[in-house]
Amino acid sequence: MNNNPLHRLGALAAALLGVLFFFAIVGVFGLRLAIAGLAVFVLGAVVLYVAFPTAGAES
Amino acid sequence: MKLDPSILARIQFAFTVSFHIIFPTMSIGLASFLAVTEALWLKTKKPVYLQIYKFWLNIFAMGFGIGVVTGIVLSFEFGLGFARFAQMAGPAIGPLIALEVLTAFFLEAGFLGIMLFGLHRVGPKLHFFATCMVAIGTLISASWILSANSWMQTPAGVAIQDGHVTVVSWLHVLVNPSWLHRLPHMLTAAYLTAAFMVAGVGAWYLLKGKHQQFARTTLGLGTAFAAVLIAGQVFIGDILYGTMLEHQPSKMQAAEGFWEKQSQSPAPYYWFIVPDQDNQRNRFELGIPYLGSIWLTHSLDGRVQGLKNTPRDLQPRMGMVFYAFRIMYALAMVMFAIGVASLWLRFRGKLFTSRWFLWILAFMTPSGIIATLAGWYVAETGRQPWVIYGVLKTVDAVSPVPARALLSTLIAFVCVYGVFITAFLVFAARIIRRGPAEASAHAEASGSVKNAFRPYVLDSPDRLANSPITQRS
Numbered sequence: 001m002n003n004n005p006l007h008r009l010g011a012l013a014a015a016l017l018g019v020l021f022f023f024a025i026v027g028v029f030g031l032r033l034a035i036a037g038l039a040v041f042v043l044g045a046v047v048l049y050v051a052f053p054t055a056g057a058e059s
Numbered sequence: 060m061k062l063d064p065s066i067l068a069r070i071q072f073a074f075t076v077s078f079h080i081i082f083p084t085m086s087i088g089l090a091s092f093l094a095v096t097e098a099l100w101l102k103t104k105k106p107v108y109l110q111i112y113k114f115w116l117n118i119f120a121m122g123f124g125i126g127v128v129t130g131i132v133l134s135f136e137f138g139l140g141f142a143r144f145a146q147m148a149g150p151a152i153g154p155l156i157a158l159e160v161l162t163a164f165f166l167e168a169g170f171l172g173i174m175l176f177g178l179h180r181v182g183p184k185l186h187f188f189a190t191c192m193v194a195i196g197t198l199i200s201a202s203w204i205l206s207a208n209s210w211m212q213t214p215a216g217v218a219i220q221d222g223h224v225t226v227v228s229w230l231h232v233l234v235n236p237s238w239l240h241r242l243p244h245m246l247t248a249a250y251l252t253a254a255f256m257v258a259g260v261g262a263w264y265l266l267k268g269k270h271q272q273f274a275r276t277t278l279g280l281g282t283a284f285a286a287v288l289i290a291g292q293v294f295i296g297d298i299l300y301g302t303m304l305e306h307q308p309s310k311m312q313a314a315e316g317f318w319e320k321q322s323q324s325p326a327p328y329y330w331f332i333v334p335d336q337d338n339q340r341n342r343f344e345l346g347i348p349y350l351g352s353i354w355l356t357h358s359l360d361g362r363v364q365g366l367k368n369t370p371r372d373l374q375p376r377m378g379m380v381f382y383a384f385r386i387m388y389a390l391a392m393v394m395f396a397i398g399v400a401s402l403w404l405r406f407r408g409k410l411f412t413s414r415w416f417l418w419i420l421a422f423m424t425p426s427g428i429i430a431t432l433a434g435w436y437v438a439e440t441g442r443q444p445w446v447i448y449g450v451l452k453t454v455d456a457v458s459p460v461p462a463r464a465l466l467s468t469l470i471a472f473v474c475v476y477g478v479f480i481t482a483f484l485v486f487a488a489r490i491i492r493r494g495p496a497e498a499s500a501h502a503e504a505s506g507s508v509k510n511a512f513r514p515y516v517l518d519s520p521d522r523l524a525n526s527p528i529t530q531r532s
Contacts, residue, residue: 011403018399022392025290027297028357034294041290045283045402052405054279 062462065454068140071469073439075132077432078476082126084431087201087246088253089119090194093174096280097187107276114273114495115257118487120175125479127164132472140465144446144456151217151224151232152207159203167196198246205245209238211447212438213306219450236306240299241438247292248434251394252427254285259424260491262417273495275411278420282410286398293391303441307448309369310441313380315355316341317365326351326363330385334377339367375443383436390430397423 023029024037093112100108134156137145145152173181173189181189216231217224226232258281264274304311316329318339328350333343352361366374397419404410411417446453 007407010407014399014403018396021290021399022293022395023353025293025297026354028353030357034297038290038294042287045286045290045398048402048405049283052408054275054283054405054410 062466064462064465065457067462067465068457071465072136072140075472079129079133080435081428082122084249084252084428085122086119086126087197087249089115090197092253093119094190094194097190101183101187107272110273110495111277117490121483121486125483140458141456142458147222147451148224148447151210151226155203155207159200163196163200167193201246202242205242206233206238209241210235212442213237214447214450237302240302244295244299247288247295248431251288251292252431254281254288255423255427257281258285258420262420265411266417270494282401286401289394289398293395309375312364312366312368313375313377313441314384314437315363316381317363318367319365320367322363322365324360324362325349328354332381336377375441379440380437383433387430387433390426
């Protein structure tokens with residue numbers, strides 16, 4: 001576990017963002033926001049994969 | 060003790076189909092994963108992708124074999140346990156199952172040989188084509204079977220004449236109201252199963268400090284797929300929930316654990332109940348306030364429909380449906396949390412070094428299978444007391460066979476399937492313990508079919524030694 005408060009804050013923000021995305025995707029805010037939430041989540045994930053590749057990573 | 064044939068027939072089918080579904084779920088997911096890794100190998104020429112391919116090919120082959128054998132049993136069980144169902148619904152269900160064999164199974168079985176034994180005989184590109192054909196075959200197979208099962212959930216395109224189903228519109232039989240949502244839900248479940256399996260095994264190697272590059276690549280791929288797929292699955296699941304609420308309200312009423320026609324406002328979201336079906340109430344309930352209204356009605360004070368909206372004799376057993384749904388949904392939430400955590404750790408560059416995360420991934424290795432099984436229990440127990448919803452009751456579908464015949468075959472199935480699962484687990488554990496074999500960046504054959512049949516290719520011990528199967532033995 002990391003003791004850096006900034007990193008802890010980042011982890012908390014990521015967790016809250018995750019909860020928000022979950023609620024949006026299950027349709028709590030309506031179908032349009034569910035589709036938008038899904039699109040943003042997937043797009044964000046793909047951007048992260050491209051920016052921080054791990055495939056074929058050396059040890 | 061007097062045994063009830065209808066109960067025994069149901070136990071037998073539940074046991075054999077639960078056992079069966081584990082293996083197609085794995086093979087549908089792994090077939091596509093293998094196609095992706097082989098494509099990456101062809102594109103990048105990095106040996107690690109071939110290593111991953113060869114490693115998972117062995118587990119895929121075992122799962123595929125058991126899936127085929129246990130699938131054949133199900134067709135026979137229509138006659139053994141549910142002859143009246145087969146008699147009535149045969150004109151609609153029979154052609155779908157026959158088409159599954161003709162269009163999908165033949166495709167898979169035909170190219171499986173090349174996939175298993177052909178890498179150094181037909182060359183990499185043709186071999187990749189074979190892998191893609193097997194992956195596509197599993198998709199087509201799932202489409203036919205889901206169409207048949209969805210027709211039982213939401214029958215359409217038929218007329219009932221003299222106790223038999225007559226097809227009026229094949230299009231409506233195939234594209235019945237729930238198929239369009241259930242098919243992507245099942246396919247995504249299969250891909251998630253594979254994603255968590257490969258990520259879990261990669262995490263295990265990292266925890267043990269073994270096969271670092273293989274483990275990192277596998278874990279990286281597995282978590283990447285898992286994060287995207289679980290978001291899609293949650294979305295599809297919610298759409299499917301709405302569809303089933305419209306077509307099979309009793310299933311969703313049972314899944315939420317409310318009895319009264321309208322729940323209290325605001326409705327809690329129950330995680331634990333002790334249902335009393337005879338008195339139509341819960342003896343005990345434990346839930347999160349407001350969450351039921353928020354999730355199920357998308358408002359802060361909405362009321363949820365309870366099972367009393369369905370006449371008693373047409374109600375499914377609440378306990379089975381409720382807990383199957385909760386297991387599936389809870390696992391989906393954990394998977395979503397893992398997906399988010401994997402993205403955060405990837406951003407921080409700690410995806411491979413956070414031991415707590417690796418342990419969670421290792422424990423989640425079979426999570427896809429458990430969630431899929433739970434999902435199928437929701438679908439099948441929630442449809443009760445109907446076998447074809449609104450058309451034929453399960454008790455009326457059972458074969459006129461003595462209970463002892465069903466009991467003896469059930470015991471036989473338990474024994475034989477016990478051997479199957481033991482063998483699968485032992486060999487899978489052995490493959491995982493042994494780890495991936497070294498792999499070169501290039502296959503040796505020319506890529507032509509003609510080359511594959513040349514005697515020096517067929518007989519060469521060196522080339523045979525490089526085949527994925529012989530490397531393991």
